[in-house]
Amino acid sequence: MRTSLATLLLWSVAVVIAKDCPIADTSIIAHSGTPVGTEQVVDGVTFYISQAKCKAPKAAVVYLTDVFGIQLPENKLLADSFARAGYLTVAPDLFNGTPAPADLNDPSFNTTDFLSRHGPDVTDPIIAKAVTYLRSISSVKKVAATGYCYGGRYAFRFVAPGRGVDVAFAAHPSLLEDGEILAVGGGVSVAAAETDSMMPPARRAQIEALLANTTVPYQVSLYSGTQHGFGVRANISDLEQKFGKESAFFQAVRWFDYWLA
Ligand SMILES: *[C@@H]1O[C@H](CO)[C@@H](O)[C@H](O)[C@H]1NC(C)=O
Ligand SMILES: *[C@@H]1O[C@H](CO)[C@@H](O)[C@H](O)[C@H]1NC(C)=O
Ligand SMILES: *[C@@H]1O[C@H](CO)[C@@H](O)[C@H](O)[C@H]1NC(C)=O
Numbered sequence: 001m002r003t004s005l006a007t008l009l010l011w012s013v014a015v016v017i018a019k020d021c022p023i024a025d026t027s028i029i030a031h032s033g034t035p036v037g038t039e040q041v042v043d044g045v046t047f048y049i050s051q052a053k054c055k056a057p058k059a060a061v062v063y064l065t066d067v068f069g070i071q072l073p074e075n076k077l078l079a080d081s082f083a084r085a086g087y088l089t090v091a092p093d094l095f096n097g098t099p100a101p102a103d104l105n106d107p108s109f110n111t112t113d114f115l116s117r118h119g120p121d122v123t124d125p126i127i128a129k130a131v132t133y134l135r136s137i138s139s140v141k142k143v144a145a146t147g148y149c150y151g152g153r154y155a156f157r158f159v160a161p162g163r164g165v166d167v168a169f170a171a172h173p174s175l176l177e178d179g180e181i182l183a184v185g186g187g188v189s190v191a192a193a194e195t196d197s198m199m200p201p202a203r204r205a206q207i208e209a210l211l212a213n214t215t216v217p218y219q220v221s222l223y224s225g226t227q228h229g230f231g232v233r234a235n236i237s238d239l240e241q242k243f244g245k246e247s248a249f250f251q252a253v254r255w256f257d258y259w260l261a
Helices: 002-018 073-084 111-117 120-135 150-158 178-182 201-212 239-260
Strands: 038-042 045-050 059-064 088-092 142-148 167-171 188-195 218-227
Touching: 045 073, 045 120, 059 073, 059 120, 059 150, 059 239, 073 088, 073 239, 088 120, 120 142, 120 150, 142 150, 142 239, 150 167, 150 178, 150 188, 167 239, 178 201, 188 201, 188 239, 201 218, 218 239
Parallel strands: 059 088, 059 142, 142 167, 167 188, 188 218
Antiparallel strands: 038 045, 045 088
8 A cells, every 4th residue: 555655656756747848957968879860851951850748848959069060969969958948959961971070180180171161151051951941930039049169159249139039058169250159139158168279268268358348148167177168078087077068068058048038
């Protein structure tokens, strides 16, 4: 009798919790394993789509990758983690099937050439298609952008007024321009690495000063023991890097949950 009452109580608690997402804890982060989303071509662009878990998706996340693209398993797995946090998540293929190689020092890879072929003139229209797709889903009322390295700059670009993104998170953004920071129209949260030649301490201070000159809410968090790229490609055997990657993810989720509520 006692056991069945306890079971019944546990069961009712579980039913109540199942209506909404559990408090985000590390169980929703996948560092390895098989991605659970699907790929779909929409208007000529391949989207990696991860369906929201545990609540009707009132909000969506457009996930903007680093130069390794949606082809990198860690990017798909992190997109899945946002889906487990309750967000319909779409990561557009920013490089049309040809991202940078895993080893950027590969002699056949020309970084200058790659970046010149993937400037805002080419990348903005790809991201705009993902935002349009998300906005076409009737239950989706708000859209957040999350971006990493290369994609971090575009999270800023798309939170400018009229571009369809309400709030943004960027981890170790690269190539970010002052004007793009000053143009934001929604809140921005930034995760910074301790060691980052693309965003060294002096640049981080400038970014903070520029954000302070906007009228939007903002946040800049620095994680010890991390390097450029840690938001996606941390060495999770290293306790400081693992903490940084997981905390940057929760930083984004908390930012979205709070400002999109
Ligand atoms: C890399 O690409 C740039 C721009 O396309 C070009 O000017 C340069 O010569 C290339 N470098 C090498 C080593 O091929
Ligand atoms: C912020 O605005 C003040 C007042 O307009 C200006 O003096 C300052 O240079 C600005 N700082 C940055 C980093 O843009
Ligand atoms: C990852 O971190 C562990 C623990 O600090 C270290 O032993 C290992 O060499 C690191 N791996 C790489 C590829 O840096």
